Amino acid sequence: MMLNYDAPLYRPPSEARSLIFQVTLGCSFNECSFCDMYRSKEYSERPWDEVKAEIDMMANYLPETRRIFLADGDALNIDSVYMIKILKYIKEKFVNLERISCYAMPMNILKKTHDELKQMNEAGLDMFYLGIESGSDIILKKVTKGAIAKTIIKSVNKAKEAGYIMSCMVILGLGGRTYSKEHIKGTAEVISACSPNYVGALTLYLENGIKQEFLDKFEEPFIRINDNESLEELYNLINQIETKDEIVFRANHGSNAYTIKGTFPQDKQAMLDKIEWMKQHPEIMRPQGLRGF
Numbered sequence: 001m002m003l004n005y006d007a008p009l010y011r012p013p014s015e016a017r018s019l020i021f022q023v024t025l026g027c028s029f030n031e032c033s034f035c036d037m038y039r040s041k042e043y044s045e046r047p048w049d050e051v052k053a054e055i056d057m058m059a060n061y062l063p064e065t066r067r068i069f070l071a072d073g074d075a076l077n078i079d080s081v082y083m084i085k086i087l088k089y090i091k092e093k094f095v096n097l098e099r100i101s102c103y104a105m106p107m108n109i110l111k112k113t114h115d116e117l118k119q120m121n122e123a124g125l126d127m128f129y130l131g132i133e134s135g136s137d138i139i140l141k142k143v144t145k146g147a148i149a150k151t152i153i154k155s156v157n158k159a160k161e162a163g164y165i166m167s168c169m170v171i172l173g174l175g176g177r178t179y180s181k182e183h184i185k186g187t188a189e190v191i192s193a194c195s196p197n198y199v200g201a202l203t204l205y206l207e208n209g210i211k212q213e214f215l216d217k218f219e220e221p222f223i224r225i226n227d228n229e230s231l232e233e234l235y236n237l238i239n240q241i242e243t244k245d246e247i248v249f250r251a252n253h254g255s256n257a258y259t260i261k262g263t264f265p266q267d268k269q270a271m272l273d274k275i276e277w278m279k280q281h282p283e284i285m286r287p288q289g290l291r292g293f
Helices: 048-061 080-093 106-110 114-123 137-142 149-161 180-194 208-218 227-240 268-279
Strands: 019-022 067-071 099-103 125-133 165-172 198-203 247-251 260-264
Touching (some): 019 048, 080 114, 114 125, 149 180, 165 180, 198 227, 227 268
Parallel strands (some): 019 067
């Protein structure tokens, strides 16, 4: 028995074992020049009878489900009343559930009231995956992110205040060689200002379908950083993050040349020491052919 997914279907790596329900299709924004995940889809919201039928089917087939991810890239864009209806029904049908999560854009968090966010959280929505990408407003504008550093910080803090676990992504190399220092400085400032529960560092990886669009929107010549420069960005990012709150940090995505992990603030120095060691041992680098999204 299988769900009839509208492909392509994406989910965060940490949701690999989660049951996925597509409550929306595509992305309502769909303009980020570094992302081609939903370019083949028109954004739409799935009607209740379809969503309910899938929940009923999978509750019978996988009643022991512990984690559920709501796809596609824009589930939080739907009306709060409708989202609460979906969440309550999921919780009713899956009694062993530990977590429900979805992707969230800063603008979608900000257009919900605190009460709406709180009510969705109380109905069962526990965690948001949000792309910070960069903390540099120049870079955010060049890649058409649809947010600036200030609104990203505000959205993460707003969600945390409403009870959500926040898992945020940043992209090494997103500013190229020209904006590398500004990219890392701004990104560290954003992370320090909102202290997400989790931060994952990915490396810029452009699919052929969007590569030219990305380069065109950047306007000036984009010089990609090499693996050594990527490792230097990772070092500087970790070094510049200042927080007293616990942040689980991971740079172990398949797009990365190197793997590093630890928890702020206690593992900060150990991660920096590990990177210094990595600089002397390029043989541990992930081969180019094994990298990707």
